[in-house]
Amino acid sequence: MSGGSRTARAIIIGNELLTGKIADKNLTTLATVLRRLGVVLERAVVIPDVAEVIVREVREASVASTWVFTSGGVGPTHDDLTIAAVASAFDEEVIVSSELESLIRLAYGDKLREGHLLMARVPRGARLVKSEDIPWPATLMRNVWVLPGVPEIFELKMKLVEEVVGAGVPFVSLAVLTTLDEGNIKPMLDRVVLDHPDVDVGSYPRWTDPKIRTKLTFDGRDRARCEAARQAFVALLPDGAMAGLEG
């Protein structure tokens, strides 16, 4: 992964992920969007609903990366600790956003309970990012996006993320599918990797596919260089070993 770029870290919060109850979907959603924006996602952590762990991770990540994305822990129940933890990471208090409170009152009408208003809490100094399409704002505290864990809502908020983070030079990803296994491919691949240091070459075995044994990927910001690396690799493959191209 290249240096000098805009970078990001993900902090995925929830006991349910570490106890096997639910498989996270948000990392892939986030990674795909950041890739398109040209932001390097350096690392993700999956941590439990423990306030001091969240605080420490947010503090570390916000210094280390251009952007930080938290997922989960933003509801009104006792296990929702992210808003308070993000506030605490920046030595700020939690306040009630009158803008969020109005939205919540409007949404719930006469079904409103006190518990619902807990979702109006934000770290003091947080920005509420919204657009005409997406009236419910996303909370952005300094460089930390505080996003909900529910995958459908997390995905909706990506549009707001895209608008604020903005497009850079996106990453290109090209692929070759081959009938050879990694042990066979290795000498050809090593040569291509050596000749194309600016292309990130990945090799992914497929265990259950009867025909395609390995997928090779050629990623970078310069499409011509990715193409060149892929072509160099294809040229080294023996007859019949190329099973398809992607990207």
Add this chain to the structure above:
Amino acid sequence: MSGGSRTARAIIIGNELLTGKIADKNLTTLATVLRRLGVVLERAVVIPDVAEVIVREVREASVASTWVFTSGGVGPTHDDLTIAAVASAFDEEVIVSSELESLIRLAYGDKLREGHLLMARVPRGARLVKSEDIPWPATLMRNVWVLPGVPEIFELKMKLVEEVVGAGVPFVSLAVLTTLDEGNIKPMLDRVVLDHPDVDVGSYPRWTDPKIRTKLTFDGRDRARCEAARQAFVALLPDGAMAGLEG
């Protein structure tokens, strides 16, 4: 999550996970097995194929937890750095295991290439864990299980993990499904949480389910206490709000 228990950390390695190409499946597999064994999975990190990052994570995790599980980066290609990184984390060299070499020679026969033999590398001092059912061993370096990223193989190796890690007091997980949202539930839930500090209560909203709005979970090592917490919660629910029990 309770203290004083056997603990674990997961280190999930691979650029493909941080670029959105592939969604990890191994964390949920591992978490489910550890839960059954009564081991607390404290944390998982998803990191790129960068040697020094892997070394640092392995070193940290192996000191902090009873067990560490790495996933990915054990093939023969240039982006497979985990074996060398785990060796380096313990200041050991990489050696060729004659046991693994024999297995590889047997498996590939006259299709063997030099590249295949790279999969015989292990950190010096690693233990090869196997059973009669699973002839291909798993690599265990001190307290670090070095597991492959391919989900089908990762899952196979869990049987070896279970045998070595051994059963402790497993966690029980009970659940209630309700028609109420989290804002409505909160006052009832807070009371149950307060009265059952030894039960880990989780609240999970469902966004797209038209009937069930929230799933509540009651986890712990003592089934009777989990039952008590769940019953206390159900007793507080208004008529018609209980939509099902699980576990």
